[in-house]
Amino acid sequence: MHPMVKPAxxxxxxDLNTVQFGMAPAHALTLGPVDTATGSFLDLLDGTRGLALLREEGRRMDLPDGHVDRLVAGLAxxxxxxxxxxxxxxADALRERSDVLDRLRPDLASLxxxxxxxxEAMxxxxxxxxxxxxxxxxxxVGALVAxxxxxAGVGEVDVRDGGRVDPADVAPGGLPAEAVGERRDEAARRAVRRAAPEPAPRRSAGPSAEPGADxxxxxxxxxxxxxxVHTPDPAAAEPLIASGTPHxxxxxxxxxxxxxxxVLPGETGCAGCLHLERTDRDPAWPRLVAQWRSGRRRPARACDLSLATTVAGLAAAHALAFLDGGRPSGADARWEVSLPTLQWHARPLWPHPxxxxGAAARGKREHSADSGESHDTMAGQRHSKASRRTTVAARQAGTWRAHV
Known part of the structure; x- marks a missing residue:
């Protein structure tokens, strides 16, 4: 291990004995008490030295035996x-591609x-x-998300769409003006290649499978x-539900x-759940949807450029959070923001019975399992998860003091 205090x-x-790491409350922590020698030693934790060399440096600075190991363990x-x-x-393979890593260093710092x-971040x-x-x-929205x-380093981003690029599709970071008249999906794939820090891995050519089967x-x-957008068609997502593909x-x-x-198939609410929930609240909903889908196409949609960019950015952030192993808040809700107030709010979406x-049925089975023989074990798991959530909440509420 080559310890490094997170440079981000x-x-x-x-004060003379307390050092603060970070400015933003969500990630800021304070460390104390810290003596002068330990404060100077922190500068040596820059990733260029292994633990053995750090122990030698600590002895030269007259730090007590074991102090370096305790400091490193406490910081970790x-x-x-x-x-x-x-x-x-x-990660070792990525470090060998210095040109790629240099492009992604801001993303690495954020992770x-x-x-x-x-x-873990690397x-x-x-x-x-x-x-x-x-x-x-x-x-x-879609071309910019891609x-x-x-x-951000996703290895392969494939884009599917029909028709040709029209002037209303053009957006900074998405489809360029020179793509007007070209096939929309081909133009979007070129935009993806321009944005990527390295070429996507080559795959054998062949007929395209259904979405979610690749x-x-x-x-x-x-x-x-x-x-x-307003009322997603459940039928369009059926292949994804069937194949278990998150969307x-x-x-x-x-x-x-x-x-x-x-949507995490079989676990969270889907487009079908959304449609059924809306119908429960408003019996006229199916009638309205049928009229909207069969209505005359409008010459231009109200898709403000800055709003489209904002949506694309948040959608990409949710996607990356999921791909990185997290569960973003979008797994149980639809986030909405409207002009001109620009206040984001979440509309919860639960699995509909x-x-x-099948997400609602699975939730009932898991609830029953909680009350069965495995109650004590699962209660322990929930306690562990709750403890982690409490720690995260404490860190997000403000600075957190660690004693080393």
């Missing part, structure tokens, strides 16, 4: 330490703030290179049709941006 966190002294436990050579074989184990960034994502829809995911880690549904909805409808839900996706 700015450091400052609150507080989530302040990284490993300059950690992350496993995939270091959302991971706790030394070397491991997750390297793992992105092996993920595959398909984006269905190459308008102002470019953002590619630029081993994609995630499918992003970003339709250009505003009706499909995320995103788009803009009538100056309202929508991100979510992130009448939906064929």
């Amino acid at each position: 966190l700015r450091r400052g002294w609150r 436990a507080a989530g302040l330490l990284d490993d300059a050579r950690g992350g496993g074989p995939d 270091s703030l959302t991971t706790s184990e030394p070397g 491991g997750r960034l390297a793992a992105r290179r092996r993920t595959r994502v398909r984006v269905r829809g190459a308008g102002r 470019s953002l995911l590619a630029g 081993g994609f880690s995630l499918v992003v549904l970003a339709p250009r049709d505003d009706v499909s 995320l909805f995103a788009g803009v409808v009538e100056a309202t941006g929508i991100v979510g839900p992130l 009448a939906c064929s996706c």
